[in-house]
Amino acid sequence: MLISNIELVPGKRVTKHLGLVQGSTVRAKHVGKDIFASIKNIFGGELSSYTNLLQESREEAIERMMEQAEAIGANGVINVRFATSAIAAGASEILAYGTAVVLEDR
Template identity: 85%
Template sequence: MLISNIEVVPGKRIVEHLGLVQGSTVRAKHAGKDIMAGLKNIFGGELSGYTELLQESRQEALERMGQQAEAIGANAVVNVRFATSAIAAGASEILAYGTAVKLEDR
């Protein structure tokens, strides 16, 4: 499954648009990580636990979006975007969405 954040795939022709596909996940770190993040907030620096959490979340959202695209017969997803939202204290949703398409086979 080819996943791209641009509207076209260089060297390929889109032969069919299959519609919007999306994948999302809601994640939270455990209380110990929140405490460590609070201390890091006082002294400054990267909150590596949250960086890791968001990277894992983006990857899972992309995989779910790709599975949805595959289920409807796509071989690519173009114009992919991410959105985030806070769901509860310490938990956030990552949403990946794009347009499922069929690319020519050559």
């Protein structure tokens, strides 16, 4: 499965457009990490637990998007975009979306 955020893929031809596919996830860390983060708000610096959280969420979102693309018979997702939002304190939502296509070697 090819995942890319460009519209035209070098060396490949889009033979079929299968429409929009998306994957999203909402994740939170346990309260201990949240307390630690609020202490960090005094001192500043990187919140590595939240960075990990974001990374896991992103992978999960891509994974779900790929599952959906696979289910409709695509072999690639192009023009992928991410959107993030904070829906509550300590929880973050990530949405990955793109166009599912069938690609062929040119």
